[in-house]
Amino acid sequence: MNRLSSDRLDATFAALADPTRRAILARLASGEASVAELVEPFAMTQPAISKHLKVLERAGLISRTQDAQRRPRRLEAKPMAEANEWLEKYRQFWEGSFLRLDDLLDEMKGLETKGTNTRGARERAPGSKLGAGNKKRGRARSQGKTQ
């Protein structure tokens, strides 16, 4: 929620957004592997894989050990826990298909009552066509980087 965890989420999700990197993680799930072993399945040069490994490493998803000239990587899945936590907050939205989304929203709205929504943005009832009362909300443009 704070800036730090937001940055970590950035790095984690970005690392997971590439199929090559996900495949590398899958490979490492079955045991640590050298760079050469990680290169082997891909139609890609070793430096390219080394770059992917660096991305995964900066995201904390893998670590290196040493074994002579080899630098085997191993899986470090903890950042996934944080990504998972973030996703969990939305679980009700994908699991509750038996409820219409509107109902869920209405329900949340009941619990909310200006608790979480600190910025003064107002919701209209879903399905309501009327925009009355929407005019002249303050803009309050903020500065700096998002979140």
Next chain:
Amino acid sequence: MNRLSSDRLDATFAALADPTRRAILARLASGEASVAELVEPFAMTQPAISKHLKVLERAGLISRTQDAQRRPRRLEAKPMAEANEWLEKYRQFWEGSFLRLDDLLDEMKGLETKGTNTRGARERAPGSKLGAGNKKRGRARSQGKTQ
């Protein structure tokens, strides 16, 4: 696991890798919102937010409805379910902190025995120092995009 779901995961994780987009999703979790309402909290222009919305839309994470000139967005969390599923496969790796990771890996290796690893990459027992038998594996450089 197939190409399609891999592409969807790419799009989903990539969409989630940006803090502005995650904030937009958080906002939409409390009810649908117009573009103007989504712009309001950010130090960013409307076209920039519209671009973010397009990214979220292509990932299937939001949809648009219509209300006069307004085009309110609503949360569509289903793609998160798939991302969640992918992460779940690694849950043991971040939850099993009471076991040393090595133990988990060893355990998996017992169950595995060349079941999943179809490409001929070989594992060495962790801690094994010998690299013999690694020479002259064919490279079989293939074409096209990964996976």
Next chain:
DNA sequence: TAGTTATATAACCTAAAGGTAATATACATC
């Protein structure tokens, strides 16, 4: 110590991502 193997790094290229300002489009209203 010369050679070999494993990996990292550098320099470079191209395309995509994330912004901007300016402008076009669609709908509502007077």
Next chain:
DNA sequence: GATGTATATTACCTTTAGGTTATATAACTA
């Protein structure tokens, strides 16, 4: 039909991502 409001689109810019080839470094081996 002119005007206002909400959103989309266009043209542009800068930075980053993902790849390449060539080369450097580090550790083992003869």
